[in-house]
Each structure stands twice: as structure tokens, then as C-alpha cells.
Amino acid sequence: MFNLPCVILCGGKSSRMGEDKALLPFSTFKTLTEYQYKKLKPHFKEVYLSSKTEKFNFKNKLILDKEKEYSPIVALKSIFEFFKDENKLFIITVDTPLVEISTIEKLINESKDYDITLAKTSSREHNLCGVFSTKAIIEVEKMLEKDIHKVGYLLKKMDTTFIEFQNEDEFLNLNNKEEYYKAKSIIS
Template sequence: MTTTVPLAGIILAGGASRRMGRDKATLPYGDTTLVERMVDVLKPRCAPIFVVAAPGQALPTLDAEILRDEVRGVGPLLATGRGLRAAAEAGAELAFVAAVDMPLLSADLIDELAGPAVRLGAAVVLPWDGRDHYLAGVYRTSLAGRVDALVAAGERSMRALVDRVDTQRIVMPEQDGLTNLNTAADLAALPRPQMA
């Protein structure tokens, strides 16, 4: 690990991705898939790593624990709660929550958020570059119960959680590491991954 701030990692991989036309987790990225790439990105910085997948979703063998959403198509809030609960049960107080479609993310960016998460004592720390990046932030694992209550009340969006807890935003310039892939054109436009 590159800093002393311990973080679990949660990768949300179960989205339907209507704009992409298929689930993103198994999209090829170089000689790997997006989900494998994201596990590799988080591995030097986060432990344990949880991948939250849809029920029945096929995934490659991963160096992470795979969790399954109880319900398909409910959105990222429920999946985040599932991951936060697992991270808390593993003893983690903080977790980095990431979307599966951010292959240019780096451990350095994660560290830019981890320090303030501890120093400020916030429930959530998000990067802000003109917009909130809900699925590239540090969350307290104790929020799992709050997520359950929000989902039970019919909430589905990450904003529902972030707007109700102490959230700190770290202003950052626009950067490739925060880029989400939403279409096949986005994937095609990525720089080719460096071969190890």
C-alpha cells in the first residue's frame, strides 16, 4: 500500500449499461477485461477488494471477492451498500468505491482522497472537477445502514446518500483517471494500455 490510510476497495460491476449495449465488466481492454483492469488498479492500494456483480453475471476469475446484488437493475446505491457492509465485516472503516468503467484511474488519485477522508472525518470524500464523481470516492463503511434505509424508502441514486451525509469534495482538474466509458466510441478512443 502506498499510504498508511487503510482502504477496502469496492468495484461496482453489475450495471446494465444501456448506452454501451452490454455489461461493461467483461469488455476487452488490451489483453484483459475492464473488471480485471479495475482490480489491478485497486490492488496496490486497497485490501480487501470486493466486486459487486449482478445476479448470474459472468465474470472472469478475479483476485477479489465477488458479491452479488440481491436484485437486478436497482442501481448503484444498493450495490454500494452491499460492498460497504462486506468491507465493514472485514474490519475496514473506509472503502474506495469505483465504477468498473474507469480503466485510467490510478492509485495516486485514490491517495488524494484517502488523506482528506481521515483528516476531515467526513462520511464521504469525492473528487470534484465541475461535477461529482460518486463512483470514484472514499466512503465510511458505517454508511451501509444508512444506505439500507434509503433503499427501503425507494431511493436509488448515489446523490440520495451523498446529499444526506457529511460529504467533502476535493477540487481537482479534469483528468483522464475520472473518465467513465459509456459507449463503444468511448472505449475505442482510450489510449492503448501499456503492456507489462
């Protein structure tokens, strides 16, 4: 078991999907969120959901993001405030359900010397799949004062490292129906 909390980000607009992807059925579960939660829960001391609303039909621990604006940086601020007594936490998006536990373990094991440790593949960096130091709240607050909402900006301001992984499908991000159906076929 990993000795840090995990937060699943599930408060996005899902505009490209056309409906709330966090609530889409996945595998044998009623929702993608429940799938991610049940998959990760045995491996972390606690698993939390970050969302704008309480929209889930299963028992969970919720971090509500009360800001009107939809932005991962706004969500990170709420998360870091919630975990002010923790040193680090693992953050993953609800729409990356194929990330393996062994990948998460590698990210955690490689994170001790960095503020932020993230996954990357040959095609891209996965800015919301990795270990974050809660001290990043200082930069997040400065960013929000300047109305900066790009995660990449935060990564440049912090001591960030990327761990490369070979399997692109593992990081398939379910932004549209085609990607959703591809992930469902991979998992079945």
C-alpha cells in the same frame, strides 16, 4: 499500500454501451474488470468486485448483489453489509479505468474527517469514486425503504466532501463505444 479494502462496482446494465462493459477487452487484459482489478490490487489490502452474477474469468473476491433491481444504492447496501466490520472503504466503478493511483491516494488521505470523500472535476462530481464510511448503510437502508435510488441523495444526508482534480480524461466514464475507444487510445 492503502489500509482499507477497495470495491470495484461492475454490476450495471451497460444499456448505453449495448453490451456488458465490465467484460469488454481493455489494454492487454481480457476484460475491463480484470484490468481494474490487477491495476488496484497491489495498492489495497484487498480488492473486491461487486456484481449481480459471477461472470469473471479470473480469480477474484466477489460481493454478489442478490437484489433484482439495478441501482448503485442497492449495490452499496450489499457492500456495506459485507464490510460491517470495516470503518471505511474505497469504491470505484469498473468503467473509470484511467483514475490514477496518486488520485486515489489523495482521496484516501483527505477522507479522515468525512463520511464520504469523492472526486470532482470542473465538469462534474464523480459520485462513485472515493472513500465511503460503512456507517452510510443506515441512510442507504432508509433510502431503499422509500424507494430512493439517487447517490446524490445519500451524499446530502452524509458528511460529504469533494476533492477537485484537473484532468478530465482521468475520470472518463466509459458509457458508450466512443468513450470506450477514447480510453483505449489514451491507455495505449
